[in-house]
Amino acid sequence: MTTALAALAIGIMAPTPAQADPATPAAYPSASSATRISGSFFDTCTAPSLTALAAWRGRSPYTGVNIYFGGRNRGCAQPNLTAPWVRSATAAGWSLVPTYFGDQPFCVFGSKPYRYAASGAAARGAADGADAVAKARSLGLLPGSALYADVEHYDRAAAGCTTAVRTYVSEWTRALHRAGFLAGIYAHQDSGVRDLAASYLSTTLARPDAIWMARWDNVATTTNWPTAGNTLWAEWQRAKQYRGDHLETWGGVTMNVDSDIIRGPVATVLRPYRVTSSGVLNVRSGPSSAYPVIGTLAPGSVVSLICQARGQTVGTTSVWDRISNGGFVSDRYVSTPSSTTFSAPLQRCSSPGQVTISTPVNTRSGPGTSYAVSGSLQGGALAWVACQKAGTLVGSTRVWNQLVDGRWMSDYYVSNASNTTYSSPVPRCP
Structure with a gap:
């Protein structure tokens, strides 16, 4: 046909080509899944302590928190940001929005010290992408996670500036996709968002998977943006920073934060549960007993879950759990909250494609x-x-x-x- x-x-x-790049999206490894959320999150320069997060959990309107996990222009020390912190924060119910503050274009406003020239945009985007993947993995962020590159407001009138930013973003995206991660971009509505929207259908540039717009108008919405129409990044692919630096106090703890709303991808992390079977639990390569056995788990042992999928009915449930090695076990034998259906905060396993x-x-x-x-x-x-x-x-x-x-x-x-x-x-x- x-x-x-x-x-x-x-x-x-009358379809016309819209695929941004042959390498998009990622070739996902077996132990991976995307995670998407809809709700409010805050970002603050230094990852908060677990005590601060506990004070804000359930009292503030936020269910997610940004983490500045790398990049040469990252301005704040991160004494709390470790793999154990990531595990504890997510176990407490927080979604994580990983942000990488890498090199900025030569035409950026402000005083960020590390910048790339137009001629070095491609190499810098690839290098930052590779470094972001390594740092994300060290924190326990799994393939399928969205990693957001911070692209600060820049002078679009400067010769070669727009081309340099698009090139950097394209190579950042390719680097993440090669490693199995989703590529996000944080950008100002009047520079980065405008320019990436204009190149959305490019067949030579890799299109990022998600866009996070900065527009401090106090309007918490992921639609009806002035510089990126609703048909762009339309399917759980948007976030907005709608209020800048301000102090908020919840549970007696005050933090200086920006306020954000998201309907899009975030970090994917492992979540620990226990095996509840009375005997050895088979791990299979797919969500059914028809798939080959690729391992076993002992009764009562801790098993780390990535996501859940629909499969063969076992007992009262047709849910199967993808575990840390990429295999599947029936959810009937795992201590998730539900014995009949999917269990929050675990996500449905997904491998997004453009x-x-x-x-x-x-x-x-x-x-x-x-x-x-x-x-x-x-x-x-x-x-x-x-x-x-x-x-x-x-x-x-x-x-x-x-x-x-x-x-x-x-x-x-x-x-x-x-x-x-x-x-x-x-x-x-x-």
Whole structure:
């Protein structure tokens, strides 16, 4: 089937290339998953103490906190920011928004000391991306996590400035994708957001997966932005810093913070539970007893979970847990809060891929073009893929993706590992 006919079959017209780069998105390793949230978070220069977080938890409006985890322009010491702190903060219910304050463009406003010239933008973006991955891993942030590069406000009128920023962001994105991470950008509404929105459909630059806009207008919204229309970064891919430095006091603890709202990706971390089976628990390569056994867990042992997937029904549940080695165990034998369904704060396992055409793609109620239309995804948006199943032939593949919200779309229009067959580590749908 030609591309045009395939497009007509799923209800879209005249597709044009929108895939930013052949390497996008990441080739996810088995022990990975994306995590997305919708809610409020705060950012502050130094990662707060666990005592401060405990005072704010449940009293403040925030459920997430930013962490400045690296970069040569990072201005604050981070005595609290360690792997044990990450584990404790997330165990206490905090989502983490990792921010890397790397080199800035030569045309940046302000006095940040480390800057790249236009000629060095590509090398600097790649170097910062590689360093960010290494530092994220050292803190226990897993592949599938979103890492945000801080791009401060800059002078767009300076010759070569916009090109330098776009180049840096593209190479940052590629470096993260090669390692299995999602690439986010923090930027001012009138410089970085404006310029990245204008190059959104570029076929030579790698498109970042998420955008975090700075606009201090006290309007907490991830839509109707003045410099990035709602069709860009449209599918759980946005955050906004809507209020700058100010003091807030909750639970008797005062911090100087910025206020933010997010509907997008954050850090993925391991969460510890216990094996509740009476005998040895088999670890399988997929969410079903039909998959090969790749290991075992002893009764009562601690098991670290990444995410949860739908699979074979065992006892009262069809939920399976992906563990730290990438394998799966039935949730029936793990001490998660629910014995029948998914358990917060664990996320549904997902491997997002960008929609590779510029026009919206219809989603369906099942894996085929004969199923009812159940919505659409904008061109270039992220398809949050939970599992894959055979369905109607579209283009070069019969593979269809079930998204984490239950909708289906043809894999032909999602830029994951394969355009013809199933893509590891995405499991098969039951």
